[in-house]
Amino acid sequence: MIGPMTEFTPTARSRVKRHHERGAYDFDAIASILDAAFLCHVGYVIDGQPYVTPTSYWREDDRLYWHGSAASRMLRTVATSVPVCLTVTHLDRLVIARSGFHHSINYRSVMAFGEAATIADPDEKLAALEAFVNRLYPGRWPELRPVTKQELKGTTVVGMTIAEASAKVRVGPPVDDEPDYALPLWAGTVAIRQVVGEDTTDPRMIPGIARPAGLAPWRAGEAVDALLTRLAT
Ligand SMILES: Cc1cc2nc3c(=O)[nH]c(=O)nc-3n(C[C@H](O)[C@H](O)[C@H](O)COP(=O)(O)OP(=O)(O)OC[C@H]3O[C@@H](n4cnc5c(N)ncnc54)[C@H](O)[C@@H]3O)c2cc1C
Numbered sequence: 001m002i003g004p005m006t007e008f009t010p011t012a013r014s015r016v017k018r019h020h021e022r023g024a025y026d027f028d029a030i031a032s033i034l035d036a037a038f039l040c041h042v043g044y045v046i047d048g049q050p051y052v053t054p055t056s057y058w059r060e061d062d063r064l065y066w067h068g069s070a071a072s073r074m075l076r077t078v079a080t081s082v083p084v085c086l087t088v089t090h091l092d093r094l095v096i097a098r099s100g101f102h103h104s105i106n107y108r109s110v111m112a113f114g115e116a117a118t119i120a121d122p123d124e125k126l127a128a129l130e131a132f133v134n135r136l137y138p139g140r141w142p143e144l145r146p147v148t149k150q151e152l153k154g155t156t157v158v159g160m161t162i163a164e165a166s167a168k169v170r171v172g173p174p175v176d177d178e179p180d181y182a183l184p185l186w187a188g189t190v191a192i193r194q195v196v197g198e199d200t201t202d203p204r205m206i207p208g209i210a211r212p213a214g215l216a217p218w219r220a221g222e223a224v225d226a227l228l229t230r231l232a233t
Contacts, residue, residue, distance in 0.1 A: 006026075006027050007025050007026045007027065008025045008026075008027065008030070008162070008164045008165050008166070009025070009164065010023075010025050010164070010166060011164060013113060013164065014111065014113060014164040014165065014166045015166070016166050016168055019168070019170075022168045022169055022170055023166055023167065023168055024166070024167040024168075024169065025165070025166055025167070027062070029167045029169075030110050030112070030162075030165050030166075030167045031059065032229070033088060033090065033108045033109065033110045033167055033169075034059050034064070034088055034110055034112075035059060035228060035229050035232035035233075036090060036108075036225035036226070036228050036229045036232075037088045037089075037090060037225065037228060038056050038057060038058065038135075038136065038228060039054060039055070039056055039057075039088075040054070040055060040056070040057045040064075040066070040086050040087060040088045041053065041054050041055075041086070041087045041088075041089075042054075042055055042066065042074060042078060042084060042085075042086050043084065043085040043086070043087065044074070044077055044078050044082050044083070044084050044085075045082065045083075046073075046077050046082075051074065051077075053074040055068065055074070056132075057086070057088075058131060058132050058135045059232070060131065062161055062162050063159050063160065063161050063162070064086060064112060064114075064159070064160050064162060065119075065128055065131075065132065065157060065158065065159050065160075066157075066158060067128070067129065067132065067155060067156060067157040067158070068155070068156060069154060069155065069156070070153065070154050070155060070156045071154075072156065075118075075156040075158060076156075078116040078158055078160075079116060079117060079118035079156065079158050081115045081116075081117065082115070082116075083113070083114075083115060084113070084114055084115065084116050084160060085111055085112070085113055086111075086112045086113075086114075086160070087109065087110065087111050087112075088109060088110045088112075089107060089108075089109045090107060090108040090109070090225055091105060091107055091192050092105075092106040092107055092108065092171075092191070092192060093105070093106035093189040093190060093191050093192060094106075094189060094190040094192065095170075095173070095174045095189050096174060096186065096187055096188055096189065096190065097174035097175075097176050097180075097187055098174070098176045098177075098180040098181070098183050098185045098187050099176065099177065099180055102174055102175060102176050102177070102180075103174070104170065104174065104175075105170065106170050106171055106172070106189060107168075107169070107170055108167070108168075108169045109167065109168050109169075110165060110166070110167050110168075111165065111166050111168075112160075112162045112164075112165040113162070113163050113164050113165065114160040114161055114162050114163040114164075115160065115163070116158040116159065116160040117158060117159060117160070118156060118157070118158055119157045119158065119159055122152055125152060125155070125157045126147060126152060128157045128159070129147065129155070129157065134214075135231060135232070136231065137212075137214035137215060137218075138213075138214055138217070138231065139213055139214045140212060140214030140215075143212060143214070173187070173188065173189060174187050174188070174189075193223050194223070194224040194225070195220075195221055195222060195223055195224065196218050196219060196220055196221065196222045196224060196227070197220060198220050199211070199220075217230065217231060
């Protein structure tokens with residue numbers, strides 16, 4: 001396990017070259033971006049063809065986990081020790097400049113590299129699935145109808161130790177060409193936030209059932225990245 005305060009050593013694969021000043025490799029910076037999300041893109045190659053599959057994930061220390069149907073081609077492929085690149089992106093602000101060229105985006109992103117492996121042991125797999133549910137809905141797992149053997153068999157969980165990773169973060173106002181600052185044009189940034197909206201209840205739910213405690217963090221108006229960060233700590 002890579003403990004807190006350690007750094008990934010950037011290699012030719014993971015060193016940020018374009019705008020290198022926006023790159024970071026320390027574990028805390030990378031973990032904070034990972035913990036503020038639960039959607040990622042998993043990139044891998046089958047027979048020379050690249051695929052990038054969006055899916056949900058969770059982190060424990062220096063390991064990333066994701067899951068799905070045992071029939072998923074993505075999960076069958078990444079479980080055979082193929083190289084994987086998993087990315088996570090937060091879109092924070094649109095950056096509005098005085099020329100089209102200098103428009104930009106403020107973002108936080110991570111690219112994590114490693115080799116994924118299936119979690120074969122049923123107890124370990126169940127524990128991983130419990131961790132995923134409780135990561136999003138604290139305390140929800142024990143309330144749920146227990147997982148059946150068939151459901152467990154039909155679900156693949158893969159884990160990947162992060163071998164190396166980079167973060168890249170842009171913050172701040174637009175950076176325009178010096179003469180353009182004299183132009184009478186609006187310039188600045190526009191915040192983009194993903195927030196929790198209003199619930200719907202399942203029309204087939206038995207009437208009168210209260211919203212469970214595990215959903216308490218998911219309050220309308222909460223910023224999703226801040227909420228997920230709180231849930232991760
Ligand atoms: C929301 C968003 C919008 C973007 N829009 C644009 C755009 O319109 N045009 C554009 O050119 N770029 C954009 N980028 C930046 C883009 O992700 C790349 O960083 C950039 O294109 C340089 O790519 P490269 O392959 O030359 O990077 P290189 O610096 O050559 O990549 C080398 C290594 O650096 C690391 N790295 C590179 N980019 C990232 C990253 N974003 N996050 C974490 N690690 C990274 C990886 O480990 C990678 O293997 C955007 C990024 C985000 C998150």
